[in-house]
Amino acid sequence: MRIFRASIVVTIMIAALVVAGARPAAAADSIDPDADFKAFRDYFTKLFPNVPLNDFVNGPYSMDAELRKQWEAIDDFPPYDFAVDRGKEMFATPFKNGKSYGDCFPDKGIGIRQNYPYFDDKTGEVITLELALNRCREANGEEPYSYVTDEMASLTAYMAFTSRGKPFDIKIPNDPRALAAYQNGEEYFYARRGQLNFSCASCHVQNPGNHIRTEVLAPALGIVAAMPIYRSEWNGMGTMSRRLVTCNSQVRGVPLKPQDELYRDVEYYLSYMSNGLPISGPGARP
C-alpha cells in the first residue's frame, strides 16, 4: 500500500515537473536509474552548454566568472587544508585495539571515495562514507563521531583528497531494495517541504547559477563531488550530513537525523546522477 501511494506521488510529481519542463525525468511508471541519469545529465548540459562536464563538480564557480576568480585567488592556500592534514593524521593513528581506519576499507581507504555510497546487499541499506567511518570506529570499540562536526569532516576530507579526479562509480544492483532506496532518495529530493515550500530541486535543479541574495546556487549535477566543504559562511568545515540538515532548516523544514536512511538514499540518488564526474572534494565555498 505504501509503495502504491509512493508511486502515485512520484507519478504526479514527475507529471507536474515534466509539464513545466523543470524536471529532467524519465518514464514515471517504472524505476529506471539509467534513463533518469541520461535525462538528468542532458538537462544540465543543455542548460549550461558552455560549462565543461567535469567543471560541474566545482559548483558555483562553474557558473560565475567573478566567483571563480576569487576562488582561484584563495586556492593557493585552501581553507580545507587543515582538515585534510588532520584527517591524514587520524588515519595514521591506531585505535586502542591497534587497528586503524585503513583496516576497515578496501585499499586501506585511499582513493576510494568515488565508490560511496554503495548498496549493501547483506543489510539491505545504503552505506555512505560517513556511516562506514562510524561503523568502523564502533567495530573497533571506539565511540562514533557526530556526523556534523570537524572530526567527521576531517576524515572524509582526507579520503576525498586521496580520491581527487577519480570518477564517481556508483552502482545500483538489480535488487528491489536497492531500487527502492534509489527511488526514495529521488522522491525526497523533489518533494517540497518546510514553511518556505522548497524542495532540494527548487534551488539545485530549477535555479542553479541564479542568486539567492549574493549567493550563487550550485547545480545538483556534481554537487556531491566536492563534499566535504569548507564554507566561509560557516567559518569551518561541513560534512554531507551537515549540508543536508542545514538545507532543510533553511527552508524552515524539520531536518531528519544525520545519516537517517532517507538522507542516505538522497545521497545515493545524487551520487548516481553524478556518475563519471571526478571527485573534487574537499571543496571551498563562500
Place this chain on the structure above:
Amino acid sequence: MRGAIAQGSALFVAAVLAAVLFANARASAQALPGQALAFDRSKGNCLTCHDIKGGDSPGNLGPPLADMKARFPDRKELAAIVFDETKRNPQTVMPPFGRNLILTDGEIEAIVDFLYTR
C-alpha cells in the same frame, strides 16, 4: 462579599491588561510599514529573490519588482501571488506566504501598498 469584590477587581485588572497588550500588538503590527515587512528576512524577505529599488544585495530567482502598478493594476491579483503563487503556477519556487502563515492578510496588504510605490 469581600471575596467577590476581590475577584471582580482581579478580573478588571486582567481585562485592562489584556486590552493594553492587545492595543500594543495592534499598534506595532500597524506601525510596520510595507517596506520593512518586505525587506525583513523573517517576513517577506523579498530581496532574497527579487531586485527592488531601495534594497541591497538582491537575488534573481524571481523577476525585478518594478512598475508594479502598471503590471498589476488589480491589487487582488498581486496579493494573491504573495498569498500563494503555486495556485497560478505549480512550479514556482515562491513561498506561499499567506497559505503557510508567514504573512497575515494585513501584512500582505501592507506589502502590496509598498510594491505599488516601486
